Amino acid sequence: MVDYQRLLGQHSEKNSATEADYADAWQEQAWVSNDLVELAVTGGLIADRMAWVFVAGYQSALRHTFPNIPFDGLAAFAVSEDRKGAPPLPGVRSHHHDGKLFVSGYKTWVACSRALTYLVIKADRGEDARYYCLPRKTSGLTLQDKYGSFLSEMSQGLAHLDNVEAPKALDHGAVGWFGIRETLYIYMAFCAWAGKQGSPAGDCQDLIQRLTALADQPPTDAKGLAELKAVDTSVQALRTGLALDGVGQWQADQRLIAMYSPAIQKRQI
Numbered sequence: 001m002v003d004y005q006r007l008l009g010q011h012s013e014k015n016s017a018t019e020a021d022y023a024d025a026w027q028e029q030a031w032v033s034n035d036l037v038e039l040a041v042t043g044g045l046i047a048d049r050m051a052w053v054f055v056a057g058y059q060s061a062l063r064h065t066f067p068n069i070p071f072d073g074l075a076a077f078a079v080s081e082d083r084k085g086a087p088p089l090p091g092v093r094s095h096h097h098d099g100k101l102f103v104s105g106y107k108t109w110v111a112c113s114r115a116l117t118y119l120v121i122k123a124d125r126g127e128d129a130r131y132y133c134l135p136r137k138t139s140g141l142t143l144q145d146k147y148g149s150f151l152s153e154m155s156q157g158l159a160h161l162d163n164v165e166a167p168k169a170l171d172h173g174a175v176g177w178f179g180i181r182e183t184l185y186i187y188m189a190f191c192a193w194a195g196k197q198g199s200p201a202g203d204c205q206d207l208i209q210r211l212t213a214l215a216d217q218p219p220t221d222a223k224g225l226a227e228l229k230a231v232d233t234s235v236q237a238l239r240t241g242l243a244l245d246g247v248g249q250w251q252a253d254q255r256l257i258a259m260y261s262p263a264i265q266k267r268q269i
Helices: 003-009 018-032 036-046 049-067 175-196 201-215 222-240 261-266
Strands: 074-078 094-096 100-113 119-123 130-135 142-146 156-165
Touching: 003 175, 003 201, 018 049, 036 049, 036 175, 036 201, 049 074, 049 100, 049 130, 074 175, 100 119, 119 156, 130 156, 142 261, 175 201, 175 222, 201 222
Parallel strands: 074 119
Antiparallel strands: 074 100, 094 100, 100 156, 119 130, 142 156
């Protein structure tokens, strides 16, 4: 079990005004541990804003889902495709040529597009869906950075794949749990960050331990679901108890934590 109190004493917030700044700090301090909980917690402790809290938890969730993603740089998981364009941009599909498999198309929401080192993409749909990890410098891969008003410091870009030769497909047996694990690891990073903002360290430690147990074994029965909802309630109480009204983008970006709660509380087995 990760010792939050020890990590709290070891790591300080890093002034990371840009995504590249945080990527450097994460590379220097967080990724040195292959323990995914420690990765999320350390990433949260060095974050100086909620955008990087998201990145910290997201990195652990990705590597829990796809264990073969390297740790030597930020990664992103690109699933979303265009459904609103006129006409919409084509989604990513695979095709064979001269005995090789290629993927082409667009993904419309890529976290950390400006600073990522690896991009995990989903190609095709249904039973044909496959997942591939592409290094940033892959031939035929182009990333276009975009920014929004929510988590505004983090690029949320567009990926274009033009006849990219597909590497070996990733094991995707855990992909169905990505959504809930993403939430749980982001909550861990947030609890770690909250301890730096004045929340009781003991409360943060307890919540991180409970979140760890849920990430290890996502709820599949009524008891597990009840624990998930109880932990969510406690995390939301931690959020509303923070007096950070005048701090940075807190008023807008606390939605990162609040937005997961309704789905959790409505969740059924």
